[in-house]
């Protein structure tokens with residue numbers, strides 16, 4: 401079975417969030433089941449430099465742009481197809497935004513080209529001899545690929561929603577520039593309140609829809625979580641299903657993690673105490689083994705509830721705990737967190753930026769892990785935390801509800817629920833967690849439950865394979 405993945409970010413070549421992890425690890429897990437997956441992504445600035453052994457596979461022209469396709473095999477053997485079009489992708493800044501944090505003004509064209517290239521690989525004009533049996537497109541940036549792949553080569557598609565809040569909404573002028581036909585400009589097609597969106601194109605035209613947790617698949621059919629597309633999703637509920645993401649259990653393994661100097665496992669947690677001491681030292685926090693250390697690694701956005709944490713910071717600062725936050729995102733939230741840390745340097749440590757090593761050390765060294773997300777399609781960091789015996793405190797939505805169970809309500813509890821989502825409930829939940837933490841035996845039991853969960857990719861990959869087989873039949 402040949403499957404073409406289309407994604408706008410793939411770890412380790414380019415990553416802003418969980419999509420990059422999924423786009424790297426799911427193909428590997430599928431390959432282990434015998435699926436031949438190739439992953440198409442744009443060659444942003446720096447990507448080709450990171451792949452010095454990439455081979456030129458061919459060229460294509462689409463949307464009046466000429467692009468070169470490079471083939472690069474990752475160390476795990478999965479082939480990546482790098483779409484090289486310097487006028488669109490060779491720029492400073494991130495994959496979606498410039499250095500000032502504003503969306504690139506020509507994103508419709510940039511990701512339109514990605515979708516057009518995917519479609520080309522599905523049809524008779526492909527520069528490759530390899531032909532996909534089906535296409536698996538991810539998030540809005542790949543949203544036009546299902547429609548165009550069907551037109552180009554009759555190739556069926558699966559579309560996965562990693563985050564419905566980002567939809568790729570553009571003006572009519574972009575619709576025309578991408579050569580989309582007039583009959584699609586209607587509410588049953590791509591039109592969305594006088595504009596149009598890549599996400600809607602995928603939700604309407606892909607053959608199967610998935611999202612990254614069963615709970616989120618239900619939630620997005622409601623007005624509260626549907627971001628204006630709940631009606632479209634309800635209309636397609638028969639082809640929509642939720643498949644929980646896995647995690648890379650080799651990269652995220654407290655017994656082998658190369659970012660840690662002391663290792664540990666479910667039987668012997670002593671290395672975790674060392675990780676905590678090292679983290680406190682690295683962050684300039686008092687070396688207090690008994691202090692409850694609450695960690696957070698996240699994009700700093702209102703989705704992630706950073707504003708709720710800020711509202712709670714006064715009350716948290718009055719408690720005998722330490723708070724360590726690593727993240728980057730909205731400037732005003734970054735600034736407010738820095739200010740909060742400056743007023744309580746002995747309790748709060750904030751590091752703004754993207755830091756893979758610190759993310760590992762923080763998740764290993766913390767006692768609790770905070771995720772007050774307003775919505776969370778799946779969430780990866782709670783899964784990493786569970787594996788590291790770091791107890792998640794979460795707002796139970798989406799994948800958080802599917803993977804974290806409250807220790808005060810569930811015999812196999814592995815975390816705590818913040819409910820409803822507000823500062824008072826967050827503080828109350830921290831108090832409950834600290835009460836458990838104060839009882840060493842109870843806390844270790846909680847850690848063992850957490851560390852027993854199996855979130856390896858194999859199970860998810862089998863669910864995707866079943867879907868592919870159903871579609872191919």
Ligand code: ADP
Pocket residue numbers: 416417418419421697698699726727728753754755756759778779780781782
């Ligand atoms: P989302 O995709 O919504 O950002 P996920 O929990 O699904 O959230 O995935 C986030 C991923 O990004 C995780 O792998 C997490 O470790 C990583 N991450 C987020 N912020 C940072 C940061 N500042 N430094 C290092 N890794 C980060």
